[in-house]
Amino acid sequence: QKEVEQNSGPLSVPEGAIASLNCTYSDRGSQSFFWYRQYSGKSPELIMSIYSNGDKEDGRFTAQLNKASQYVSLLIRDSQPSDSATYLCAVNLSNDYKLSFGAGTTVTVRA
Amino acid sequence: DGGITQSPKYLFRKEGQNVTLSCEQNLNHDAMYWYRQDPGQGLRLIYYSQIVNDFQKGDIAEGYSVSREKKESFPLTVTSAQKNPTAFYLCASSIASGAYNEQFFGPGTRLTVL
Numbered sequence: 001q002k003e004v005e006q007n008s009g010p011l012s013v014p015e016g017a018i019a020s021l022n023c024t025y026s027d028r029g030s031q032s033f034f035w036y037r038q039y040s041g042k043s044p045e046l047i048m049s050i051y052s053n054g055d056k057e058d059g060r061f062t063a064q065l066n067k068a069s070q071y072v073s074l075l076i077r078d079s080q081p082s083d084s085a086t087y088l089c090a091v092n093l094s095n096d097y098k099l100s101f102g103a104g105t106t107v108t109v110r111a
Numbered sequence: 112d113g114g115i116t117q118s119p120k121y122l123f124r125k126e127g128q129n130v131t132l133s134c135e136q137n138l139n140h141d142a143m144y145w146y147r148q149d150p151g152q153g154l155r156l157i158y159y160s161q162i163v164n165d166f167q168k169g170d171i172a173e174g175y176s177v178s179r180e181k182k183e184s185f186p187l188t189v190t191s192a193q194k195n196p197t198a199f200y201l202c203a204s205s206i207a208s209g210a211y212n213e214q215f216f217g218p219g220t221r222l223t224v225l
């Protein structure tokens with residue numbers, strides 16, 4: 001089992017819709033969770049960090065964490081063409097300084 | 112401007128050559144990291160350093176070497192022992208190492224073996 005798994009893409013959504021991205025992780029002791037956005041040919045950009053169960057909102061982005069289910073998600077509301085990118089889920093595994101990354105989900109927002 | 116710089120942006124290497132990728136940060140971060148990204152895959156950790164003059168191997172350290180002589184700099188050498196070095200190399204830093212420290216990435220170096 002991979003340490004961090006993301007739902008396979010690509011995900012295509014119409015402009016203005018909600019894009020929902022999912023991520024599961026294997027280490028029950030993981031404490032911190034991050035979402036990065038990566039445009040084609042560019043480096044990852046941190047867009048959300050979440051450490052406690054529940055929802056965290058930042059503009060059009062909402063991260064949701066459920067440690068009991070070992071599940072973290074990212075919602076993008078009112079999707080825009082500029083949101084078209086690959087989204088990487090990263091998890092800080094317990095007792096470790098490293099981040100483990102999922103393979104990413106590519107989102108395409110169609111006008 | 113605070114940030115992380117990597118150079119060169121593109122690098123071409125002949126078989127059997129060693130090459131060094133530069134990573135500099137002026138964020139006053141203690142921890143620095145090197146990742147490799149292959150097409151369609153997530154990032155894999157090569158080496159990381161929590162403090163000056165100290166570094167640890169990541170998941171795929173074979174064929175790579177690093178140094179951390181200054182807080183601001185964490186160069187990565189890709190040696191001829193690395194069998195498949197063509198990839199996108201990303202340097203990152205965080206304030207300190209630990210569970211809650213956010214990592215920020217430089218722009219990356221794209222290495223191609225000719």
